[in-house]
Amino acid sequence: MRPAAAGTNFINIMKTLFLILSLLLGSYSVATFADTTEHTQASLHYQAYTVPKNGSLSRALSDMNAPILWSYKIAKLKDGKKFINLKAGDTLKFGYDTQGHLKEIRYPKSRSLIYVLEIADNQPQSISKIQKEIERHTITTGGTIKDSLYLSGKKAGLSDRSIMKLADLFSWEIDFIRQLRPGDTFKVIYQQKYIDGQYIGDGDILAAEITTHDGKHHKAFLLTDKQGKKVGYYDEKGHNLRKAFLRNPVDYVRITSRFQPRRYHPVLHKWKAHHGVDYAGPIGTPIHVTGNGKITRRGWSRSYGRVIYVQHGRKYMTVYAHMSRFGKYKKGQWVKQGDIIGYIGMTGWATGPHLHYEFRINGHHVDPLKVKFPDASPVPKKYREQFKKIVRIMDSQLQRIPAKPAAWVEGFE
Numbered sequence: 001m002r003p004a005a006a007g008t009n010f011i012n013i014m015k016t017l018f019l020i021l022s023l024l025l026g027s028y029s030v031a032t033f034a035d036t037t038e039h040t041q042a043s044l045h046y047q048a049y050t051v052p053k054n055g056s057l058s059r060a061l062s063d064m065n066a067p068i069l070w071s072y073k074i075a076k077l078k079d080g081k082k083f084i085n086l087k088a089g090d091t092l093k094f095g096y097d098t099q100g101h102l103k104e105i106r107y108p109k110s111r112s113l114i115y116v117l118e119i120a121d122n123q124p125q126s127i128s129k130i131q132k133e134i135e136r137h138t139i140t141t142g143g144t145i146k147d148s149l150y151l152s153g154k155k156a157g158l159s160d161r162s163i164m165k166l167a168d169l170f171s172w173e174i175d176f177i178r179q180l181r182p183g184d185t186f187k188v189i190y191q192q193k194y195i196d197g198q199y200i201g202d203g204d205i206l207a208a209e210i211t212t213h214d215g216k217h218h219k220a221f222l223l224t225d226k227q228g229k230k231v232g233y234y235d236e237k238g239h240n241l242r243k244a245f246l247r248n249p250v251d252y253v254r255i256t257s258r259f260q261p262r263r264y265h266p267v268l269h270k271w272k273a274h275h276g277v278d279y280a281g282p283i284g285t286p287i288h289v290t291g292n293g294k295i296t297r298r299g300w301s302r303s304y305g306r307v308i309y310v311q312h313g314r315k316y317m318t319v320y321a322h323m324s325r326f327g328k329y330k331k332g333q334w335v336k337q338g339d340i341i342g343y344i345g346m347t348g349w350a351t352g353p354h355l356h357y358e359f360r361i362n363g364h365h366v367d368p369l370k371v372k373f374p375d376a377s378p379v380p381k382k383y384r385e386q387f388k389k390i391v392r393i394m395d396s397q398l399q400r401i402p403a404k405p406a407a408w409v410e411g412f413e
């Protein structure tokens with residue numbers, strides 16, 4: 001017997017077992033509610049159904065005692081796919097008339113978009129869309145950092161997401177753990193979103209300023225195009241707040257090994273993935289850090305030898321291994337693109353002098369020679385005049401926001 005056939009049988013058995021298990025364990029919830037936010041039909045009585053894990057439209061229909069065969073009819077309707085591609089956790093609202101007949105099924109795809117399936121003569125008829133307008137209010141706030149940006153931001157009324165966004169904006173130039181101190185101030189102009197007068201969350205940050213104790217003003221301004229699409233965040237001079245990377249960390253290079261999912265390791269003598277690029281070069285060749293960032297680790301590893309890890313913004317990390325010696329920068333220090341952080345060597349598992357260089361995005365290894373770097377170009381020419389206007393208006397608004405008095409920081413020295 002071919003092993004492939006045995007494998008397929010095994011998978012099918014497992015699938016069946018899994019199906020039985022999920023039928024036994026899978027739960028769904030039904031809730032009756034009075035809908036105040038949606039303009040639902042007053043004459044109908046609604047029951048909410050939460051799609052369970054491995055749920056489906058036919059399962060939902062069956063759970064709610066509606067004909068399972070409807071799912072085929074619904075699939076053929078315009079926008080029927082929306083009802084077919086349900087995800088666990090989605091909510092369906094079943095609307096019944098006073099006689100208990102199902103008249104409609106509502107599927108709120110988001111807070112501003114609702115699909116309504118109309119049922120008449122005991123058959124699905126059509127699907128309509130209710131698109132709600134999102135109102136955006138511009139809010140200004142500010143504060144003095146007392147213990148952390150997070151707690152002070154909360155006190156100033158910012159949502160968790162907005163605080164994350166604020167930290168993200170400046171993550172290439174401010175070390176939020178070491179550089180921010182009690183007494184530093186922040187100012188934010190941002191949007192809050194409302195539907196039918198109800199707050200649904202924070203929108204974009206339009207402008208922000210963080211002033212650190214060394215007297216530096218870090219500013220950010222959002223540039224949008226005429227259609228309202230985000231172009232990017234820039235400082236008052238139009239420099240991109242995201243910083244670019246150098247493609248190669250050494251000047252003179254001879255690439256000896258590229259990024260490969262699998263290769264035969266010359267020292268370990270076994271197949272192993274190569275998650276970086278090797279640059280061969282004489283011992284002592286300077287290694288330049290490829291982007292602005294912070295040294296998060298500088299030390300020794302059995303395989304990497306002398307190694308340095310540099311964090312860039314929130315997402316990016318670069319790794320430099322097998323160094324003969326380190327540069328002058330220590331763990332926790334901030335380095336600028338091009339700074340010499342060490343010298344080529346052959347410490348750790350290396351057959352000859354080379355730099356092993358890695359590029360990681362959110363912890364995943366990517367090919368440093370192929371990765372698309374974040375766009376770090378300044379304000380595009382065609383937007384320069386518009387951007388100047390934005391800076392003029394937003395900056396004067398920022399200056400009007402009071403950063404709370406220094407009395408806040410009492411007790412912190």
Ligand SMILES: [Zn+2]
Nearest residue numbers: 276277278356
């Ligand atoms: Zn390598």
